[in-house]
Amino acid sequence: MTAPPPTRPGAGPDESRPALFTAAFVRLSLAxxxxFSATGVAIYALPxxxxxxxxxxxxxxxxxxxAFAVTALVLRPFAGRLSDTRGRRPLLVGGALLASVAMFLTAFAETVPLIVALRLLFGAAEAAFFVASFAAxxxxxxxxxxxxxxSYNSLGLYLGLTLGPPLGELLVSTIGFTxxxxxAAALLVIAAAVVSSIGETRAPSEAPEAKAPLIHRPAxxxxxxxxxxxxxxxxxLAFAALYARDVGVASSSLPLAVYGLVVVVCRVAFAKVPDRLPALPLGAVSLLVIGVGLGLPAVSATPTGLLIGAALMGLGVSFSTPAFFTAIFATASASQRGAASGTASAMLDxxxxxxxxILGLVAESLGINGAFGVGAAIALTGCLWTLALARRLTTA
Structure with missing residues (x-):
């Protein structure tokens, strides 16, 4: 009689429908x-x-x-390597605590260079936390x-960045910038405490490679x-509010609100879809929808065109990120998930x-609608690339 195969962390006894909402998964999503609620506070307060x-x-x-994006982008591959060799927990806890220090010290920063230095520090913290979070x-x-x-885990990011700015406005208006x-610093300490309670998610049997790669090339x-x-x-995201004003939308933030609402609703309502469809074809269709969504306001400079386009953008993004991250993690063994996470999340930066x-430079000469048209072309080109990649992997 053969022994049953080992289960991965978080797997339940029913291998046909293994458990997802374990205590560790819920705590990670809560963290x-x-x-990202603390990050949202800074989005409002910093400017x-x-x-x-x-x-x-x-x-x-x-x-x-x-400024934070500079250190975040440079350090993500190194964070991925450390996540594979040292474990997820040190980077999760350390990243959250380092981010807390950066936020706390910002209250005492009275010059732009010092604030930039603290934002660079925050970028290093985010690289550690974000990469380790995806690997975990x-x-x-x-x-x-x-x-x-x-799909479910990403709600923490979207809801945090949605709820954080109003919280920041409330804090500034009631007790000031300090x-x-x-x-924000207190929230990050709470996040560190939550991820600390999860423990190490990398199984002891998942021994790290002798020299973990910085870039996961298969991904x-x-x-x-x-x-x-x-x-x-x-x-x-950068130009929707400006374009809304140009085309006569009553509230310039409405396209962004429509986009965010569609993403949140679809991530909840259709969370199981990315597992029922092949990842790369789903990613290609998502890119097609994104391209159409951005192309619509490019050719129809009206409130209706912009709002329908924003909804289509949200629909495409709802499925594109889970699809591509699923495809990326499928190329990585357990001991390479940190490197895969670092490689993928660097693309976000x-x-x-x-x-x-890029689109700002286009907008200078062709206007925002021209920039949206170039953005649509990028998405449609990515659709063709992804379809070709899916076909190549199918026939390999």
Missing amino acids: DLVY AYVTGPVGSDEAAAGLAFG LADLAPATRMGEAL GAWYG LPAALGLLTSILPVGGF VGLGGGPI
């Missing part, structure tokens, strides 16, 4: 919600802090806001429910598909940072 008490201008606020998610989620796990920074083709979905989204830059 993500708390962590106002730089242009208010610090006494600088919007350009300095933009520099301070985006891959450890905890059963392989047959990976897409569903990504209270906002202290509040790069699928990661490029992911990038072509994030670049247009980055541009949309490149896309969300590069998308506004």
Whole structure:
């Protein structure tokens, strides 16, 4: 009589439908919600802090806001390697605590260079936490429910970034900027405590490789598909409010609200879909929807065109990220999940940072509708790339 195969962390006794909502999975998702709520507080407070008490201008606020992406992008591959060799828990706890220190010290920063330095520190913290969080998610989620796990877990990020700015506004208006920074720091300490209670998710039998890679090369083709979905989204998030004003939408934030609401609703209502469909074809269809969604306001400069386009963008993104992360993690063994997470999440930095830059340059000469058209072309090109990749893997 043969022994049953070992189960992965988070798997239940029913291998046909292994458990997903384990205590560790719920705690990890809760920690993500708390962590990104603190990030949301900074999204609201930082520009106002730089242009208010610090006494600088919007350009300095933009520099301070985006500085974290530099260290986050550079350090993600190293965070992935450490996650594979040292474990997920040290980076989760350490990243949250380091982010808390950066937020706390911002309350005492009175010059732009010092604030930028603290944002660079926050970027290092985010690289550690974000990469380790995705690797831990891959450890905890059963392989047959990976897409569903990504859908539910990502709600922590989206809800945190949605709830954080109103919380920041409340804190600033009631107890001032110092209270906002202290509040964000306290949230990050709570996030550290929650992830500490999870323990190490990498199974002891999953011995790290002798030299863990910085870049998980097998994941790069699928990661490029992911990038072509994030670049247009980055541009949309940066210019949707400005375009809404140009085309006469009553509330300039409405397209962003529509986009976010569609993502949240679809991630909950259709969480199981990414596990029932092949990952790369689903990613290709998602890119097609993103391309149509961004192309619609490019050719129809009306409130209706922009709002329908925002809804289509949200629909495409609802499935693109779970699809591509599922495809990426499918290329990695248990001891390579940190490297795969670092490789994939670096695309988020490149896309969300590069998308506004690329489409911003286009907008200078062709207008925002022209920039949206280029973004749509990027998504549609990614659709063709992903279909070709899926076909190549099918015939291999």
